[in-house]
Structures are given as structure tokens and as C-alpha cells.
Amino acid sequence: VLTPSPIPRRPAFEGCAPTSIELAPRANGAILLLVREGDLPALLPTLRNFEHRFNARFKYPYVFLSAPDEPPFSPHFRASIADAVHPGALLEFGQVPEEHWRIPEWLDEDEIRAGFLRQAGEGVQYGGREGYHHMCRFYSGLFARHELLQKYEWYWRLEPGVRFYCSVTYDPFRFLAQRNQTYGFVITLIDDLNTIPSLYKTVKQYVQEAGLTPTDMWDFFTRDKNGASGYNRCHFWTNFEIGHLPFFRSQPYQQLFTALDRSGGFYTERWGDAPIRTIALGLLEGTDKVHYFEDFAYRHDWFMHCPERKEMGCDCDCPAFDTDHVDIDGQSWGSCVPEWKDISSVQWRE
């Protein structure tokens, strides 16, 4: 039985021509990227694609952040980016502050670095890369405190190498804003267990200590799946995400982040920002605040999502599924779309 909902699954389809929405005021949003100088070759085609599919029309500003253990972006890097995006684009280049990119003082550095070697030996993905641990910690909570983001209300996270295969003809920031929503995703799947052995236990302890009552979304990632109980490891993939910054800057979110950070799991294990994000939304926000951009066509590495029915997207040129373009929604890859459809109040009608 389908439950009707006031939140439509996607905007009313207005055709692929520029819609009236583009004449409306823009949201206070920015495109956010944390990258390395060396990412440039993968970054440029992604920016050209993103501009072609969305931003040449909507003209949102960009914020590029580098890590403080690398030199600031070179003039060549900046000029190459300016060349890849629409003329006159507002480009801001900044750095993550030093204190947000190091093993925190409450942990023993030598012990932690020995732990990275152990993680690498145990096959924990990226477990041996210190920078990756910092990146996950940064995106889990510290990013929302970055000075370049303070003037913005929304961010859309982008990564070198990703592709969009349909045009986005409406403004997804405003789409979320008009529905009073907090967060949007395209891909949801299960995480590797060996990156987060103690995450769920730590979260449950925090829930108890803080006296919190999880929202209706809790069931999304705690129902049994493939024999997994407790945290079933369903999460929104954060390499694409659109988020409402006031939520991520809010006291409840930052307090949860700080508690998790204090426990050390970003370093003693290899907690990703994606499970943290998802669990936080399930604890503090709820299903109605999260939107599945099912009409977007998106690929990260070899995982791809394309709208099930062609008329959902605009001018799509999704490649055929093959070994480099794996259908993430196919069940063998651990997609959590079935769980999401089941749990969300959105009306799913074929």
C-alpha cells in the first residue's frame, strides 16, 4: 500500500528547455571541492561536464580547498580552473586550517601512525593514508566551520573524476529549500564493515548519554539487511551531496561530531564521513528532510546511477552498464535504494 506524501519525488517535469526557475533568484549556495593540485587532470573534465550539465546556466560560485600540508594552489591551477568554467565565475581558493588537519592532541601520534600500518595490513580501504583520515574527519564536521563557507547557506559537494549524464534544468538548492529539506543524495549503498567496527556502539552510547530519541530514519540503517543487524551499513554516498549548512553548523550536529571525534575513531579506525553524515541525519533530522535525487545521472569511480525511466532526466547520455559503469542500483552491489524507498514517505509509484 502506498502512502501519499506532500513531498514529491522530483520537481514537476517542465521539459528540457531552460525553465522559468532559472530566472528566479539563486539560492545562497556554493559548489565545494577539497582537492589536491595533482587532481587537476581529473578535475578539469569534471568541471566542464558540471558546467555543461548545470552550472553554466545557474552560475553558482565555487570554493576550492587544499590541505595545509600542501602548498596553496598554484597560479597555473587557478588559471586552468577559470578556463574550464563559465566566464566571470566566482572562484574562491582556500586552505583547511592546520588544526583541522592533524592527529588531535588527545591521541598518541606514534600509536595512531602504527595503527595506520595495521589498518593497511588488514586491508582497510585507505586505512594507511593519513591524509584520507584527515579528509574524512574534515568532511564529517569541521568543513561547516570553514571561514569561506560562513557566508553560504548551501553547499554542493563535487569531486574530481565524477560525471553527470543528464542535464539538471532546475535548481536543486531551491528545490530542497522550498521543501524545507536539509540534504540530498544520489547514491546509497552499504559501507565496508572493517572501516567502522566500533562506530555504531559509539553512536548508541552518545544517544544514551545525550538523551536523544532517533527519528523515523533510524530504521533505514538499522533494519536487518543481508544478515547484518545493528548498523546495517547503509549510507548516503557523500562524494555527491547537497546540504543545508545551518544544520551542519548547528549545536546538535557539531556536538555529535565532537563526541565521535573525541572517541578517536577517525584515526583508530577509518570512519568515513558518509556513515557519520547518514547516522547524524537519522538521529537529528528524519526521512522527510532528506531527498533522493533519483532523476540525476551520476557516476563516481565505476558506480553509476541513471534514472530508471528516460523521461525523468533531461538530454541524458548515460553509457551502457559495463565493468566501468556498474549499475549501483543492481542488488549485487549492496544498494540501499530498496530500504530508502521503503522507509521514506515519498510516494513510489511505477
Ligand code: GDP
Ligand atoms: P574516495 O572517493 O573515497 O575513493 O576518495 P577520493 O580519493 O576521491 O577523495 C575524496 C575527496 O577528498 C577528493 O575530492 C579528494 O581530492 C580529496 N582528498 C582525499 N585525500 C586528500 C588529501 O590527502 N589532501 C587533499 N587536499 N584532498 C584529499
Ligand code: MN
Ligand atoms: Mn572520490
